[in-house]
Amino acid sequence: MNRLLSLLFHQGVLDEQFLQLQQLQDQTSPNFVSEVVTIYFHESEKQLRNLRNILLDREMWDYVKLGIHLNQLMGSSSSIGAKRVRNICAAFRTAVEQNNRSACMRALEVLEHEYCYLKNKLHELFQIEQQRVLGDAVRYPGAVHHQ
C-alpha cells in the first residue's frame, strides 16, 4: 500500500492534503479517510454529471453555472488532496472564463479521465488496506493495527 501511495504522490495524483486527511483518522474515527473519500466520490460525480449536462447543450452554455459546479468540484478535490483533478479544474475554469468552448470540452474530457484514474487508484488503496487489516487480525488476533 505504501508503494501505491508513494506512486500516487510521485505521479502528482495526490498531494500532502491527503496526508493531512490521513492524520485525522484515529481510534475515534477509524474509517475516516474512506468515508470522506466516498462522500467525495458521490459529490464529485454529481458535479461531473452536471458539467457534462451543461456542456452537452449544443447551443448555449451557462458559463456561470459551469463555474459554480467547477468551483465546488475544485474545492472538494483540493480538500481531498486530489492535486491533478484540481489542476485540471483550474485549467477548465480559465477556459470557461475565456468562453473557449473547445478548450472547455477538452478540459472536461481530461477531467473525467483523471477523475476515473483517481477513483480507481483510491479504491485500490482502500482494498489493499482492508486486506491488510484483515490479514493482521488473522495473524495477530490481539494486535492493534497501526494507523
Add this chain to the structure above:
Amino acid sequence: MPDMDGFKLLEHVGLEMDLPVIMMSVDGETRRVMRGVQHGACDYLLKPIRMKELRNIWQHVYRKKIHEVRDTECHEGLEEILMMRNVSEQQSYDGYLYCGGDMTPGSKKRKDFEHKYEEKDFADHSSVKKARVVWTVDLHQKFVKAVNLIGFEKVGPKKILDLMNVPWLTRENVASHLQKYRLYLTRLQKDDLKTSSSGPKPDIPPRDAPDKCTESTKVQQNEVVSSHRTPNNLIIQNSSPTIHEVDIKRNASLQTTKPKKILTGYAAKTGMSHPFASTQYSSFNSVLPTQYCWGGGSKEIQFKQENNPPQFQVQDGFFTGLGLPAQQNIMPSFQPPDPVISPSWSLKDHPNNMELSPFLLQGQHFSSTNVDHEYKGVVEYNDQEFLYDPLRYDYEYPTDPLEFSVIDQGLFIV
C-alpha cells in the same frame, strides 16, 4: 451551497444570529476575500484547509470574548457571564465554522451548524441578564416596530429602547443593533442602485408604481400580509424593471407593493431548516435552485438569476416558511425547481403561521418572461458588479428620505 450567494448569507447570519462566520473557499482572489471581510466574515480560509490555519482560530474566539466582557461590564455577575459564555462558545464554536463560499461556494454548510446554534441560544436564554443579546425575531420585530413608529430620521437608541419596553435590553444593545440595521439598509440601497441599471428608477422605486401590486397596507407586527397576489398584479409578467424589497421575516409581514429589491433567503438544505422550528429564525430556504412562481397565491417568488438582466420581479410576498410552491406559469424558460422545498414549510397553506421561520428575501434579479434568460437557479452576486463600499462608515442618522420606504418594508435581516 447551491443557489445562494455566500455573501448574502454571510450578512444574514452575521446580523441575525450574531455569529462569527468563517468563510472557506478554493477561490483566493483578493477581491473575493475583501468582499468576504466586508460582509462580516471573521476569517477567510483557503481550501484546502490546513491544520496550521485552523489552530489560529482560537484567537477569534478569545477576542470576541474579551470584547463582550467589556460590553457587559455593567451587568451583574461578570464571572457568571464569562463562565456561561465560555460554555456557550465552546458549544457553538464548532458551529461557527461555516463553510460558506462565494458565489460559487465549494463547500457545504455543516449540518452541525444549526444544532450548535440552538444549543447556544438556549444557553443564552438561560440567563436573562446574559451579556450577549441575541436578537431574536420577536425582539427584532419590536425593534422595527419602534423604529417605524418613531420615524427613521428621528430614531435614536434611547427612544427605541423606551418604545420597545424590554427591561433587560440596554441602550448599547439597541445602538449597536440600530447601526447594523442601518448599514444593512444602506447596502441594500446601494445594491438597488447598482442593479436597477435599466430600470426607470435608479433609486429605490417610488412607492406608487402604477403597476405594482396593490397591497399597500403597512404591516404591523404579527400581521400576516396577504401575500396572495394574483398574477395580474405581479409585475413579473410585465417584466417591469422595478425592484422590490421585501422582508420576509417570520412575523414581519411586509407591504410588498413597493418595488423593492427582492430579498430572498433560503436555507441551504432541507435538513437545515428543521432545527429552526418556531423560535429559530433565519432558516434559509432550502430550495436553492427553485424558482418560485409569481402565480396567484404564491407567497413568494424567488428567483435567482445568474446574469444580470436589469429587470426585477415584484416580490409578492411574505413567506412564512421556506417551502415555496413553485408554480411555474410565469417563466416558461425556467427549469422546474428541484423538490428541495422543505416539507415542513408550506407557504400557501399557512399564511398565518407566524411560527415558521422567517425568510429573508435576497436580491434576486431575473429577467422578465420576455427575456431569454438563462436562469439556472443561481444567484450571481458577483456579476452584478456591486460596488461594495469598503469603508463602512459610522453614521448617526441617515438623511436619505428614501430610506424610509425601505424601513417600511420592515426588511431587515436581524
